[in-house]
Amino acid sequence: MIIKLPKELYQKLLKHTQAEFPNEGCGLVAGAKTGDGIEVKDVYTMTNLDASAEHFTMDPKEQFAVVKEVRNKGYDLIGNYHSHPFTPSRPSEEDKRLAYDEDAIYFILSLKDEEPVLKAFSIKKQKDVTQIELELI
């Protein structure tokens, strides 16, 4: 499976997480299935209730509002994103432990180096991590 991410949506995600730096930024990702994968249709910036450089928690009230908006647009909620301000773009032990939604795609943007690194993962059984191919379009 390939996830296609329009460059302008990548920029939206990047700007949000950079604005939140040094705290972690988080959000939701909407998309639609295509022939060979998923195309991201929008990203929704969310409040990190933890306001922390090492943790994030989304606000359920915001989540419910976004879920309905995504549905009304005819898209699917395909997953979420968060930044790692000081660590690589890979699921931490906490990311895995809290990955309750096996259907979600977990986008992690690392800001630890000058060049940001965005990767996408599926996480099964709160431990089995698979990187998903991500293409900027």
Next chain:
Amino acid sequence: MKIKVNGEAVELEKELTVSELLVKQDVDMPDMVSVELNGEILDRDTFSDTVVKDGDQVEFLYFMGGGASVRF
């Protein structure tokens, strides 16, 4: 009776509690979901006491959180 769950029409034979509905919806970890009933977010402690009635609209979603946890 008919309700809506996450925007989809669902037909139930009888009234269920929110906890029972989550089981019916194959939610593996009901303790880790947030539930909205007719636009109001429910306290998790009330899932087993709150009865879903005909025409109700239920939304549920998993807790979303995580984080880098430890600086490398």
